[in-house]
Amino acid sequence: MKIVVAGTGYVGLVAGVCFAEAGHDVTCVDVDEKKVELMESGVSPIFEEGLEELMQKNNASGRLHYTVDYKKAYKDADAIFIGVGTPEQPDGSADLSYIATVSRQIAESVEKDCLVVVKSTVPVGTNDKVEQFIKDFLIHDVKIEVASNPEFLAQGSAVHDTLHAARIIIGTESRDAEDLLMKIYEPFGLPVVSVSRRSAEMIKYASNDFLALKISYMNDIANLCELVGADIEDVAKGMSYDARIGANFLKAGIGYGGSCFPKDTKALKFLAEKAGYHLETVEAAVAVNARQKTRLFRKASDRMITFQGLKVAVLGLAFKPGTDDLREAPSVDNVELLLAGGADVYAYDPVAEDNFRKKYPEGNIGKGTMAYVESPEKALEGANICFIFTEWKEIREIPARRYKELMKIPLVYDGRNVYGVEEMRKAGIEYYSIGR
Helix, strand or coil, X not given: CEEEEECCCHHHHHHHHHHHHCCCEEEEECCCHHHHHHHXXXXXXXXXXCHHHHHHHHHHHCCEEEECCHHHXXXXXXXXXXXXXXXXXXXXXXXXXXXXXXXXXXXXXXXXXXXXXXXXXCCCCHHHHHHHHHHHHCCCCCCXXXXXXXXXXXXXXXXXXXXXXXXXXXXXXXXXXXXXXXXXXXXXXXXXXXXXXHHHHHHHHHHHHHXXXXXXXXXXXXXXXXXXXXXXXXXXXXXXXXXXXCCCCCCCXXXXXXXXXXXXHHHHHHHHHHCCCCCHHHHHHHHHHHHHCCHHHHHHHHHCCCCCCCEEEEECCCCCCCCCCCCCCHHHHHHHHHHHCCCEEEEECCCCHHHHHHHCCCEEECCEEXXXXXXXXXXXXXXXXXXXXXXXXXXXXXXXXXXXXXXXXXXXXXXXXXXXXXXHHHCCCEEECCCC
């Protein structure tokens, strides 16, 4: 089947590559010529495990193509998947301008009957508007239907999540649209849940926000554990055996980040308010997460007189392992506060350094200085304090004793509970973590 994917970010590129892997003829459309050239050479513009290998394989097979010529791509497609960004606006609502741009381009380009499928995360009711918008601007006498097909991939495991998804959600308003999507996904051999368009849109938000709620709940409980002398990891273990609760998303830390949870919780909150309803649980999750991000910085501030002139080791910059994404990463909030306090920050991340440099270039920033190093040990050498923000393998494998050996003051604030409390105590380290 001839499929076109609009947008080559996490959603669009991963979808396009996986459709090609499933045997479809796929063209990925982007506005950036340099990015298209990069992808044509088999290089992925995003860091995602297994993605580049599949790109190279399907580029070579002739099933995967890239272009900036959207008119030619959309002209005779069987299905066009929209995977462009829907960034958060200042009021928390989703910015649908990219969706609108692509929709008009489709309307002015298609010359045969076509199914347009929105994979981007959009507010409930958006697909109805997209269908009408495309019909308003159609040039040729063709039949266009719009379907919803939200993605549920996690950054760091996006390819696996797409090829081995727990379920595929499709939202359609006709049997023809449903049948075509079923045919597209047939090679994947995965369960398909077919619902209305609006239900599909809501499933996406409800799923992401529920996971965000679990994380914020565990962080709230972790903070209480510290006050009453319980251990959040023991508590999580005990909870995980309950099938009603499950074992996933029970790990306490310094909050969630990335491209989905922060944006989607705020978007659903905005949607509810617009409908005259207050989602108190979601509002609480957003508030808890905002406070949690800088919890360890506040602890360190209480411990230290000042950060001025101190060497601060920052281990991990990405919001989670397996990605170079810094959107809503706790490291960003904390580094900003450290630099404002006059700290000399020495940061290590095996993947996200280049992206972080765009926000904080090396050199003097505010009252402090920013530096990047090639190993965790370089960051720790002579450091007065250490913050762990991402649990990369390279960081988890550092023996506890090395902090004592390398740091000037063995003072560690661990936002991901990488180490055991007793392990660090025995190594002679002043150690602070979350909920323990």
